[in-house]
Amino acid sequence: MTTPTTQSVKVFVPIGMLGGGFAETMVERGMELGPDVIAVDGGSTDSGPHYLGSATAKSPAASIARDLRLLLRAAARADVPLIVGSCGTSGTDTGVDWVAGIVTAIMAEEGLDLPVARIYSEQRADDVQGYLAAGLVHPLSPLGELAPETIDSCTHIVGLMGHEPIVEALQAGAQVVLAGRATDTSIAAAVPLLRGMPAGPTWHASKIVECGAQATTNPRTGGIFATIDHEGFTIEAVDPDTACTPTSVAAHMLYENADPFLLTEPDGVLDVRNATYRALDERRVRVEGSEFRHAAQHTVKLEGARIAGYQTVSFVGVREPLVLADPERWVEVLRKYLFMRVEQALGLTEGQFDFDLRLYGHNAVLGKLDPASGPPRELGVMLVVSAPDQPTATAIAQVMNPYLLHMPTQEMDYLPSFAFAASPAETERGASYEFVLNHVVDSPTPTALFRTEIGATAHV
Amino acid sequence: MSDQPLTLADVCHEVRSKNAGPFWVTIDVFAKDHETYQAVADESYLDEQRIADLYDVDRETVRMFRLPDLDVVKISFPRRVSQGSLHDRDIHAGQHHVPLAVLPVPPRHTAGAVGRKVVR
Numbered sequence: 001m002t003t004p005t006t007q008s009v010k011v012f013v014p015i016g017m018l019g020g021g022f023a024e025t026m027v028e029r030g031m032e033l034g035p036d037v038i039a040v041d042g043g044s045t046d047s048g049p050h051y052l053g054s055a056t057a058k059s060p061a062a063s064i065a066r067d068l069r070l071l072l073r074a075a076a077r078a079d080v081p082l083i084v085g086s087c088g089t090s091g092t093d094t095g096v097d098w099v100a101g102i103v104t105a106i107m108a109e110e111g112l113d114l115p116v117a118r119i120y121s122e123q124r125a126d127d128v129q130g131y132l133a134a135g136l137v138h139p140l141s142p143l144g145e146l147a148p149e150t151i152d153s154c155t156h157i158v159g160l161m162g163h164e165p166i167v168e169a170l171q172a173g174a175q176v177v178l179a180g181r182a183t184d185t186s187i188a189a190a191v192p193l194l195r196g197m198p199a200g201p202t203w204h205a206s207k208i209v210e211c212g213a214q215a216t217t218n219p220r221t222g223g224i225f226a227t228i229d230h231e232g233f234t235i236e237a238v239d240p241d242t243a244c245t246p247t248s249v250a251a252h253m254l255y256e257n258a259d260p261f262l263l264t265e266p267d268g269v270l271d272v273r274n275a276t277y278r279a280l281d282e283r284r285v286r287v288e289g290s291e292f293r294h295a296a297q298h299t300v301k302l303e304g305a306r307i308a309g310y311q312t313v314s315f316v317g318v319r320e321p322l323v324l325a326d327p328e329r330w331v332e333v334l335r336k337y338l339f340m341r342v343e344q345a346l347g348l349t350e351g352q353f354d355f356d357l358r359l360y361g362h363n364a365v366l367g368k369l370d371p372a373s374g375p376p377r378e379l380g381v382m383l384v385v386s387a388p389d390q391p392t393a394t395a396i397a398q399v400m401n402p403y404l405l406h407m408p409t410q411e412m413d414y415l416p417s418f419a420f421a422a423s424p425a426e427t428e429r430g431a432s433y434e435f436v437l438n439h440v441v442d443s444p445t446p447t448a449l450f451r452t453e454i455g456a457t458a459h460v
Numbered sequence: 461m462s463d464q465p466l467t468l469a470d471v472c473h474e475v476r477s478k479n480a481g482p483f484w485v486t487i488d489v490f491a492k493d494h495e496t497y498q499a500v501a502d503e504s505y506l507d508e509q510r511i512a513d514l515y516d517v518d519r520e521t522v523r524m525f526r527l528p529d530l531d532v533v534k535i536s537f538p539r540r541v542s543q544g545s546l547h548d549r550d551i552h553a554g555q556h557h558v559p560l561a562v563l564p565v566p567p568r569h570t571a572g573a574v575g576r577k578v579v580r
Contacts, residue, residue: 048543142490251490251530258486303482311546354546358549365547365550370502383577384546
């Protein structure tokens with residue numbers, strides 16, 4: 001599909017995360033720059049395992065719809081593709097169908113009829129077992145070899161697609177591509193690669209734009225714009241008062257990336273060690289020298305989450321100076337009493353449940369890594385109980401409640417009463433999930449693990 | 461000026477931390493200028509062992525990158541608790557820069573940094 005006459009491909013990314021909200025004028029300005037594609041990320045693992053584990057979205061439908069409406073209108077008017085990656089936060093099949101439903105409703109309201117493709121990236125546990133048995137699954141640091149039972153424990157498993165399934169959908173005639181879990185970069189890279197742009201500049205540009213204006217001098221403005229050609233790429237902020245500088249652009253390779261020089265994609269590795277960053281003017285940066293090494297074996301990274309337990313939370317405030325004088329000693333004694341009381345009342349011992357006591361105002365955030373010392377002015381004591389089921393978690397929190405209310409210090413011969421923030425004191429959090437996969441699968445073809453369906457009607 | 465020694469945060473544009481996927485933390489140290497970068501990047505000041513001590517992680521797992529063109533030192537290491545698990549108190553690992561950010565900078569450099577601040 002290489003078009004020899006294509007000199008450059010322009011990519012408009014309106015925001016780092018669909019549903020985050022951007023100004024209508026920013027979309028207008030981005031479209032004035034003449035993009036060949038609008039690409040926007042709809043998900044991430046960054047907000048934790050809950051969204052994959054429960055197959056629910058982080059953003060409400062209204063905020064997704066608000067952003068999508070502006071982008072669908074813009075794509076229709078300019079007759080360019082709109083690509084949404086990692087639909088529904090975690091890119092589960094449910095997430096793709098959820099976004100497809102929103103798109104269907106908007107298109108009906110707006111009188112639009114853009115061809116839609118849905119690309120599903122969820123993996124069946126049986127299939128992953130098969131890959132494992134065939135020796136096709138490899139761990140990524142810091143996790144070790146995958147155990148079969150870990151696969152079966154996952155509530156949802158997704159594979160991160162590269163650009164290939166998206167390219168196929170575009171070739172099949174789709175103008176709106178709703179992708180399940182995809183690498184952050186693949187959604188921006190698909191059209192430039194389809195139109196014959198070189199892999200080095202394409203993947204590097206795609207990494208720089210993946211978080212929207214994060215790579216500019218004012219990340220709050222939202223939009224970013226890349227022009228990729230045969231020698232490199234040029235990057236600019238969409239907001240006219242915001243700039244891309246060589247530093248703001250180069251620094252983005254650091255962002256949420258353990259290695260600042262290398263980025264692994266299903267199809268190979270981006271290497272920016274020889275990249276140069278040059279200011280074209282006050283707002284635009286030229287990048288050349290980015291390299292991409294195609295891998296001999298295509299790999300698809302897996303993400304999986306499982307239920308770690310059911311949680312119940314309680315939160316009590318402490319202003320009593322005798323506690324604040326030595327919170328560590330107080331909480332250590334409290335912890336012992338809580339274990340004793342749970343065993344006495346419920347017959348549960350350590351190992352059958354777990355809890356975390358966090359001293360907000362003292363060291364809740366960093367724990368023993370905290371470099372500061374000295375008494376806090378007040379203490380927020382958060383109790384998080386985890387148990388195999390919700391009623392047990394709540395029962396544990398309830399029998400702990402009198403201790404959170406009255407736990408004295410050693411010098412007190414009376415019972416103090418601390419300040420609960422709400423009644424009832426316990427809040428049920430439901431299932432709590434954990435990520436358990438950090439592995440790649442050797443994929444026979446770049447599209448083998450993904451399923452594409454044309455049309456916006458949600459599949460069963 | 462107070463007698464408090466200057467910290468890394470004082471001589472840097474930004475010290476930030478963030479998840480790099482659910483199992484890694486990455487810390488970016490943006491020095492204010494190249495002279496500061498050289499002091500910060502000096503192995504006698506900051507090396508894998510120092511990070512291992514500050515963050516209670518195995519020295520062998522610490523990855524350090526020195527980027528003189530950007531005046532940046534980047535540090536990555538595996539999360540001590542996986543993201544979102546019961547004992548994870550920082551889902552985005554966005555506050556884990558602090559133990560490093562409050563590290564005092566070498567005295568000789570401190571004098572230089574203060575001097576530059578006055579000039580500015």
